[in-house]
Amino acid sequence: MGTENITDDNFSQNDVPYPKSHLKSENIGTDPNFQRKIVWRNVVFMFMLHLLALYGFFLVITFKVKLPTFVWGVFLAICAGEGITMGAHRCYSHRTFKATLSLRLIIIILQTLAGQNSMYVWVRDHRLHHKFTDTDADPHNATRGFFFSHVGWLLSKKHPLVKEKGKTIDMSDLEADYLVMFQKRWIFVLFPMISVVFPTAVPMYLWNETFRNSFLISFVLRYVVVLNHTWTVNSLAHIYGNKPFDKNILASENSFVSALTGGEGWHNYHHVFPWDYRAAEYGTSFSLTTMFIEFARNIGAAHNLKTAPRYMIERKITTSGDGSHPGYNKMANGNRSN
Template sequence: MAPNSKPGELKSIKDDHKYSDTYLKLPSEIGTDYTFKRKVVWFNAIGFLFLHLAAVYGYYLCAFRRPHPLTILWMSVLTFGSGIGVTMGAHRLYSHKSFKAKWPLKVALILLQTVAGQNCMYIWVRDHRQHHKYSDTDADPHNANRGFFFSHIGWLMSKKHPAVISKGKTIDMSDLEADPLVMFQQTFYNPLYIIFALALPIAIPVYFWGETYWNSLFISYFGRYMLLLNITWLVNSAAHLYGTRPFDKNLKPVESSLVAFLSIGEGWHNYHHAFPWDYRAAELGSKYSVTTFLINCLAAVGLAYDLKTTPYNMIQYKALRVGDGTHHIFGKIKRKNDVPTKESSEDNAKDDESNKNQSQRLVEANKG
């Protein structure tokens, strides 16, 4: 037994040692240990219960107590704006560096991400980079192999797996550490959060159109905050469990139209994990990708630049080689190639030519 250890502590010490060399392992070697027992952090669990109950009360006020219509509009604007701070700022700009931004856009995105209240940019990016590098293993903070509840919110209500702690120390964050805006936000995150995520969202409806503090608190803060959090969490949970895998069937993330709609473009997750550097986070931008549309608009006025995309022949090759056959163009080709018949060879040639022409039109449309 270790020096000064108490009875019952030896197993914990051995378990910690079991994961102490995780940084030497490949993701496939880490896997998911289903026998690992997580410890609930009751402070977090009770806190999230309270936040959800407060949000439900806020929605009750919206539905039955007739707050000022501008308050509901304000909640919607805040949800959308802070969501952009997450999808465009924390995710596509800082986590994946899929495009570059001029400093006014960086300031705006960091401010909006602060309003979202999903921790500071530095921690958000570190966790997301780790999620991609060790996706759906014990080193993934929200490992979807542990089920919907865990990957949605349970990971925030329990102590981190030792592999998450071990691998988290290996994530390269030097680019963010060299960014003064990101480090300023990290240093002063708590006062910035109080001002921009709590005080101003509540005060503006009260000051400008006479809303009550009570209504503004539960609608502009609790209702808005929990709505955005749950939409964000759906990308970790539903978009890893329910959908198709047209680009890589070996990846757990899926294509989810519902999540893409709710998260303004972040639900095309099989594509995103297959090609994480693509600023569109979806094939040719795909429908429901408001974030991609806004990046294109910002690029047109010079605030965003160096937008990274995936060559279409690479997408085609990936979908044909390891896709699950559900791709809207290449899935048909893949299925026919998997079961070739002499009678269908002429039809296949016609379909291939049609698909080729359609692919070319999509590429031209994307260039336009």
């Protein structure tokens, strides 16, 4: 109900509007001699933010923070995480399902809570990542190593190819979305209100938490934790793991990253079938996000959930996988498992 398979025949139809963003059109590669320019302002900001987060963590483990404040921080982290995984990633970047206006409004609010730039910029960078994966035009090119793909890319000036190719990404669907463009225009007001002021005010007014504890847990620690979880998809899941669907790319199946991110670590599958709303071969493995999307479908807030059909998945496993898929031998001998 409400789920559709994307097959060879309907792959390029209008409701999968960005197949281009999913295909590498040029072989750009990585220039090993390129010298990155460090943006020291970002380095200082990120360092201070992590230092404050560590202090917040220390307050938590020494029981200086009220229990409801800690629970509030965890709740906000899950909400912000879903704003990224369900919202920015599976809904807007890849259009893996269609969302009603009210669900899109919730998604925009949660993505603002996550504070990872505006939806427009997040999606442009992510489409760029899929189109030019692990080349100099990929904002977090993992061939430059763990640190660069994790956070280093945010601490240095963009490679000129990221800027140049970023302009070629089709963003017309987001430009036609009033909510996205409103958030893009007002992000400098919305971010402090939704991600800093509101989360900090709730524990102070509802259960008399101190400003210090409230600010450090509800904003700083929660923000830093979600940032680092998100970044593991770009770093760890592009470095460690097996490649049952395509052995020729860096993106890998990484269960640790999946556990951290609500199901975004099945990254070899995701790079091969980015339009699949499950972002994994089997929808429920560690995937809180998949469960939320299915819940949204069940209450009528999401529809046209897209999946890759078995035969396409099996064809990739047998033709380009690294042989690590549990059903590989059966499939390679032509015995389809189901």
